[in-house]
Amino acid sequence: MNRRDFATLSALALAATKLPSIGQTSPDRKPVGYAAIGLGTISDIFMRACANSSKAKITALVTGHPADKGKKYAGLYGIPPTSIYTYETFDRIRDNQDVEAVYVGLPNSMHLEYTQRAALAGKHVLCEKPMAISSAECRTMIAACHAAKVKLMIAYRIQYEPLWNRAIQMISSGAIGQLQSFQGGFYNHQDAGAWRLSRKLGGGGSVLDLGIYPLNAIRHITREEPANFTAVVSTRDHSGRFAEVEQSIEWTMKFPSGIVASCGCSYGQSGPAFLTVNGDQGYLDMRPGFFYDAPRLSGQVSGQTGGKQIDIAGNGRNPYQFTIEAEHFASCIRNDREPLSPGEEGLKDLLAIESIYRAAGTPIA
């Protein structure tokens, strides 16, 4: 993404808040048909998001439970029985002309396989974050999509959320002066037995699922890759819930420009989901920052007559962020453009995540 792309997206995102109809397809362009792979919580949200759009449509389902879950969602979204696939029959999706893209809403460790199989079937891939459980897997996925000439987008959200884009525009326009530091975090609870607590399915601890939010946001805002890391992990809950992944992790990053950051996340804490951006002339605080409903932006920006406090509530209810995502990828497919969060973005986050776990002394790959 270059600066012009960024400015265009920002303008579109801002316009979108005022003109909900901007996403409408011109009459001669049918919506992009998505197959939802995996029918868990996140796919449910994505399917509802597509139902709110005229540019994206759920046209097929891939599930291990075709008779119940499959039937239920097929009924909801008008999908014919012939477009309900199992993981075994998935590769036949190649012949389904109603499907142009897939949405991979599976546990982390399955992203690689289904991205590869979708690419081989000639379908574009919108894959949930984290892209995969190692940078090596990410590279394989990028290569597979490249070889198959299909597009690959990682389902990050802040790149597409209007208030995030407004905050990033403010930063770019110098509202807080020269960037100095970030503090970010995402602390949430996972019950014992959740797949995210399984090293095999999750691929690692909460950095892959939660810490990736401030990490990706900071990388997106700085347009730099972090060069130096420190990290500390801890597990106070000895019930066995955290036998395979850490309960808590806090880390620091330093970027080539000298920008520094400290972040944390956890599957065993209750805490905020936030990002604070400090400049030498002001600061911005997204709090909440990473939930499905709209974020809130506060802080102090510099003005001609001194610092000014701001407090701006975002606008949008779940699944609005997924609708923007689905439409962005649909637009990329229709217009043959690269998505704003391509596979390379997912790869760079995984490289940083691997560095974080290495710095903590608990390498994941």
Place this chain on the structure above:
Amino acid sequence: MNRRDFATLSALALAATKLPSIGQTSPDRKPVGYAAIGLGTISDIFMRACANSSKAKITALVTGHPADKGKKYAGLYGIPPTSIYTYETFDRIRDNQDVEAVYVGLPNSMHLEYTQRAALAGKHVLCEKPMAISSAECRTMIAACHAAKVKLMIAYRIQYEPLWNRAIQMISSGAIGQLQSFQGGFYNHQDAGAWRLSRKLGGGGSVLDLGIYPLNAIRHITREEPANFTAVVSTRDHSGRFAEVEQSIEWTMKFPSGIVASCGCSYGQSGPAFLTVNGDQGYLDMRPGFFYDAPRLSGQVSGQTGGKQIDIAGNGRNPYQFTIEAEHFASCIRNDREPLSPGEEGLKDLLAIESIYRAAGTPIA
């Protein structure tokens, strides 16, 4: 401080918010007379704080500018010309029966000398934070006050602030479950030429003056000493302002119990002054947390019917925290008790600060 002391203080602090008269001395006890050493910004606040109290009174001044600053404050607080000292004549304060204690409001590097001289003069010492510029100096100050049989208190504020005490009581009573992590910071601006940017006067960078707030608060809440540190420093402003101390620092700490923390501070950033405390059942956020006016407490605490959002504005305007401090030390002097933030607390913070700078690769002592 044991748990009973803590409970007593908390009760007093809470009562104080409802009954401003609780600090009144019984008629037979005259206020403790303080000499203010150094007449800069912080001493100005302390003197105003004493003017609001019937337990503490400014009875002498120590200044390099007796003819102007000294005369001005003497007029404001009814201090006779014989009780205005210079740094050269300071030791004569020994003979001033109106002075029972001194308030050390000098640059960090001067705390050692004036604490020693005050102790030799038989005066109790209320010394601003940071206690000194090295742990070695702190030990010397503790020994000097011990030898002279005078009390030594470090002028921390959160130990005395009612809403902080309420938050700490909530944490102690399990409102957020088992403590897991802290995120804290204090980012502020120092102009070129400020004494805090001088290594000689400040003793180090912003951790001594700003980072010490979340550090001390976390140590106070956990009642543990941090055992492992990582840190990263950075300076993006190459104007020369940060020739002697770092512009930015972010660090992590791990405590013996497994509690982890990430913190940051800066003399060259605009940013919040905050502490977030995450438990496994809820979290508390003090934001603003460390300013002179009252803090604000928000977060989510666990209840019998699930999490409950809280948002509590503190009550008090500058210099109320200094009044509570001055009265606490006065009460310790009258009742021969140890202050809640004795020299040993200051020493422990300096030990941690030295560890932080060592971890950053920029040792200060």
